[in-house]
Amino acid sequence: MPDGAELAASVQSADSELFALFFTGCDPEKLRTMVTDTLEFYHDKGGLVATSGAQFVAEYATNCEAKKAPDAWRSRRELVTASLHVDPVPGFGAMEAGEHLFYERKGDxxxxxxxxxxxxxxWQWAEGRWKLHRVLSYGHKPVP
Known part of the structure; x- marks a missing residue:
């Protein structure tokens, strides 16, 4: 498992890869390799969003197919890099916290x-890579 300065850089890289795939990609098989079987996702607006990696990937697959329509709403997430904080979880992986921005567009x-x-x-360090294990998404606010 990466450590020191390399820890934060590798978690940020996994974060970027995951969110790019989730918001702008459509590859359920790839997403499956990026989450644990026991993934849990809690959202202040959506509630308990996922209680397993399989459930999370299945919902993603349904939603990413819908994004293919020419006039579909598309979203993008951008990490506020200065807000990012990463700490190790000895013997398991790492904790990451920060803020992010969301962008939308209709069609093109x-x-x-x-x-x-x-x-x-x-994040859990498993099989030589980071896998998302638990998510808390909170404090969602519109930007005027």
Whole structure:
């Protein structure tokens, strides 16, 4: 498992890969390799979003197919890099916390900043890579 300065860089890289795939990609098989079987996702607006990796990936697969429509709403997440904080969890992985911004656009229309939120995630180091294990997504607010 990476440590020291490499820990934060590797978690940030896993974070970027996960969110790019989740918001702008459509590859359920790839997403499955990025989450644990026992993933739990808690959201201040959506409640208990997922109680397993399989459930999370299945919902993603349904939603990513819908995004293929020419006039579908598309979203993008951007990490507020200065807010990122990573700590090790000895013998398991790492904790990551920070803030992120959300952008939306309809079809190929212009993108607009629509929200900001906080997050805390626990990553497990398994099979030589980071896997998302727990998610808290909170403090969602619109951006005027």
């Amino acid at each position: 229309g212009p993108e607009k900043l629509v929200g900001r939120a906080g997050f805390a995630m626990v």
